[in-house]
Amino acid sequence: TRRYLRSKPPSLSQDIRSTPLPDPSIRPRRNSSPFFRDMSIMRRMEIAADSLYKAKLIRGFCHLYDGQEAVAVGMEAAITKRDAIITAYRDHCIFLGRGGTLVEAFAELMGRRAGCSKGKGGSMHFYKKDAEFYGGHGIVGAQVPLGCGIAFAQKYSKEDTVTFAMYGDGAANQGQLFEALNMSALWDLPVILVCENNHYGMGTAEWRAAKSPAYYKRGDYVPGLKVDGMDTLAVKQACKFAKEYVLKNGPMILEMDTYRYHGHSMSDPGSTYRSRDEISGIRQERDPIERVRKLILYHELATAAELKDTEKEVRKGVDDAIAQAKESPMPDPSELFANVYSKGLGTVAFGADRKVLKATLP
Amino acid sequence: TRRYLRSKPPSLSQDIRSTPLPDPSIRPRRNSSPFFRDMSIMRRMEIAADSLYKAKLIRGFCHLYDGQEAVAVGMEAAITKRDAIITAYRDHCIFLGRGGTLVEAFAELMGRRAGCSKGKGGSMHFYKKDAEFYGGHGIVGAQVPLGCGIAFAQKYSKEDTVTFAMYGDGAANQGQLFEALNMSALWDLPVILVCENNHYGMGTAEWRAAKSPAYYKRGDYVPGLKVDGMDTLAVKQACKFAKEYVLKNGPMILEMDTYRYHGHSMSDPGSTYRSRDEISGIRQERDPIERVRKLILYHELATAAELKDTEKEVRKGVDDAIAQAKESPMPDPSELFANVYSKGLGTVAFGADRKVLKATLP
Amino acid sequence: KEITVRDALNSALDEEMAADPKVFLMGEEVGEYQGAYKISRGLLEKYGPDRIRDTPITEAGFTGIGVGAAYYGLKPVVEFMTFNFAMQAIDHIINSAAKSNYMSAGQITVPIVFRGPNGAAAGVAAQHSHCFAAWYASCPGLKVLAPYSSEDARGLLKAAIRDPDPVVFLENELLYGESFPVSADALDSNFCLPIGKAKIEREGKNVTITAFSKMVGYALEAAEILSKDGISAEVINLRSIRPLDRDAITSSVKKTSRLVTVEEGFPQHGIGAEICTVVNEECFDYLDAPVERIAGADVPMAYAANLERMSVPQVDDIVRAAKRACYRSVPVA
């Protein structure tokens, strides 16, 4: 238990002057309990999604986040809903973190009307614009320049907000990331590049994809921190620090050392390119939820029974949400032609057989 | 004059073990005279191209190399014609360095049959496959992965040859460069990334385009040398060193500190974003041809009169080549449909009016 | 009054930037260099470096940044030095810009303009001469405009900037320096042209000629020549490739019963192919002759002047095709 009491100090890629580094000795406070609850909800949601997929209620690509919950939750604890987040396809929990509901999430996963994208986006394309969540992107790497662009707009609009652009270790090799980082540094954009290093890009271990897997050192002219991404508190501190830093100085990189328990997506058993021992070792030693549970118990912020109750509630909440989501109907067929444009100009658009299916775009 | 006698030692981005660094004290030898001659030919060719452009005998984009001759000539002195070179659109002198003739160059510039690409490529697309020169590419950055691919093929074919992939300071920011460098390092490809840093990408000074203009440090996990690119001998040594190094260890970067005298292309006077003083200062202090002239004279490898004679010969050679190139006819109209494919499969291809112009592709 | 297409574009940018502080311009050499083709001349001085943003030569990165800024609500105008280079960024144009409104069920709007010269210029060879009109216009979520005259350039660029959706705006380098008469109306800062509407540049009754961008000029020249032979050609300047103004095309063909399509791009899956198909679908029974398709030669663009000339439609080609459509006998070359 002892080892949970202190967060690992972050590694630093280069000297950052004049801003104090995150202090790893900060103790958990009352607010650790929401961490437990929020991560439990996320975990439960992802496990339920797995079942729904197997029951063929979810189709296509579905990328689960269990194991990485501390990143989403720690980050949210450090920022406000006016700060923006953008991520890749592994987006369900980021959406919850932004205040999205379980019903919206499950309905989207099942392609229903009540989904956060009305069923049109699916697993990879969750959005919550009213809480500055910009998706949910399917093309590896693309969300990073997009996130830098959001930060560009924040700065242009003279807001004091920042953008967190999240990407994986596989995405970290994408050229557009270097291009966007260079411009962000030239223009002092308030953007934090959050590399969620779960050590695999699909079936490829980081060292097979990157000559230098020290992702926090990537932009040599931009400072980077390597953070224990299984430790909510460490993540929170790093994000708080980063937010302050980038508002004054321009971009920085946070590399979150984390892990995904599930395979890459539902077609990947996730056990051919890594050993079961590796997975179970991390579950036992570094699980983010267990870490918080132990912290809470050690500091007597709640009892074991109380936490069990929380878990029960969470389970019920998830089950209820699924039931509710299932009641939501499929999108109305007229949705086929909605949102092609925000201003359709009265254009006529066609279905597969244009003589029988067409619509005037509003 | 003194300052020409010793080449500037190259700067090193990281420790390279076990291969001795290029020795800056190496003295010029008899072979400095060809340097003078070759660079004079290049200089003269480019100046003649300028006139031909103004006389409307050359059309479209035309990027001149004068000022940068030491890079082309120094590099060639270090390697063989079995080593490969690929570059961007500023390619006339690289072509000459590979053994291309002035007639082929001028004919190509004027879009004539005798051109090295039969007039179909123009200024930006010179090639000399039989001497392993792979062009002449118009899209900024693209030639770098292409060059890494040539190196891939060299290694795959178990040749002991290397590829020099040349690009500008502007191109150095392109993401595909980082992608290709990462793979080259992962796979130990025998490729040298030669950044010809002439300090401007079109009208943009390097520091306006790059947060960190230390291009030789770009791939932090790949060693880089910064070389005086106005000094043939320094270039030659660095390339010799690099060739040996990459054959054993995989990629490295050579940043050549150089300068282009002309504007970016013929539509750019080249004087709005840099001062005339800057240009004339470099001409006076660092001109690669004058440097070699002084070296030759100091070491008494030739007399001033002999060098003047060489220059006269060069001038005549260039004039003759132009005259000859002008005699070459335009490509035969049938060339329109040649080389679309290497195997045309008997496909019928059409001209603008398909009812009157078509051809069966061989 | 006459103004050049360059000045038309410049004034449109200027006015829209003056009217809406959310509009900004980004791209290579747009600021200190005043634009590679001087479209943004004077704007840096007027609007400063925050709104006229010089970028490094990193199309994928800056296009992504532009699209991200549009997600947030700004109205970026992204200049590509030419559209050839936009291929490095096309994933952002298609996947990040065109599809986001749909995928987010309307939450994310993407008010952005991608503009720059498209297609063939003079003597710039294969890599710098590609026409991308058909590629972009095939994609739902994008609007694709291609101005011909100064009035087009002004009215369509202003419309594009004001439009809440991503617009691909295809200019033509060879037209930048051309002057066209403009009405007083068109010089007003409120002037704007509708997206999705073609313009009948010249009325006629024997044959319809559709064209866009530089080819409109050629089509008009051809119409002039045809008129001397007693053929009255109606010239349609498409202006908008997506949405395509099917009504304008079919109404004209219903009148003339003959159609020649003209474009500089490659023929296969091109603009002419779509127009021919639309006409087939919507007014098959009106056609008195096969549709004649005039297009770029189906080969990469060569540098040599003679081959280059053979690679793009000439006025003669249009005249000949129109005569064929009208069943005039023509000697075959």
Next chain:
Amino acid sequence: KEITVRDALNSALDEEMAADPKVFLMGEEVGEYQGAYKISRGLLEKYGPDRIRDTPITEAGFTGIGVGAAYYGLKPVVEFMTFNFAMQAIDHIINSAAKSNYMSAGQITVPIVFRGPNGAAAGVAAQHSHCFAAWYASCPGLKVLAPYSSEDARGLLKAAIRDPDPVVFLENELLYGESFPVSADALDSNFCLPIGKAKIEREGKNVTITAFSKMVGYALEAAEILSKDGISAEVINLRSIRPLDRDAITSSVKKTSRLVTVEEGFPQHGIGAEICTVVNEECFDYLDAPVERIAGADVPMAYAANLERMSVPQVDDIVRAAKRACYRSVPVA
């Protein structure tokens, strides 16, 4: 004997790699993971990591490397996990691969195959469902193939690898697991299909249906249904989109006088548009009815199952269009 399309592709790769040491495969997860869709299963073990090359997720970079290797004389097969991701690399496919032979007047040949699943799969939404057939097929210098059956897959992939020019090879994820009967001939390691030739999958005399990839199966189903109504449909499996087998199409239409084109991609500037135009150009007088175009709906692909189904052609759509072409009365939905 029946084999799946997956095994057909796998065996074609295997045989060509065995036959020519210059052939190698590169792409994401092609090696240790055995292919994202298991097309390269077993090949790493057989040919080793030098010839089965796992790459990072850097499409622009590795495509450029592949093209460079082809310049030198190797014969790379570049796998895109899907063609959607090839947009990051499309500049290399067009500018570096397709145009180099021409620009160098034949000095540089580019014997490379770009392959992977193209177009819609199931439940993968807008960014993962784009059909790029028309884009690539518009570009001179490229050859573009789209197999339907296992025999197509084997014969065309082997042809593509042997061909000295850049070939874009468009597979379909939903067909990988489908089994097709194959002749003994087609299992021979010398088997190869000609590039540029379509296949008459089913002969008929009342209406021609053109299709490629997955839609060939739908067209065959439609033909079966139509036959019950006394309509004899000829189904053409295009196989090659560029070169397009104009002769096969026009010969068939000259016989049937009616044409339905089917594709999953977007309609505007699509495969159907080109085919309609070719028919208009080459056998206008033979057409007894307007060409019917069946294509993907002109909207981004939605995730929801009902909308997804509406976004791609169904067998019913083809049947209805064919009947319309044959002037059968059909109720309008």
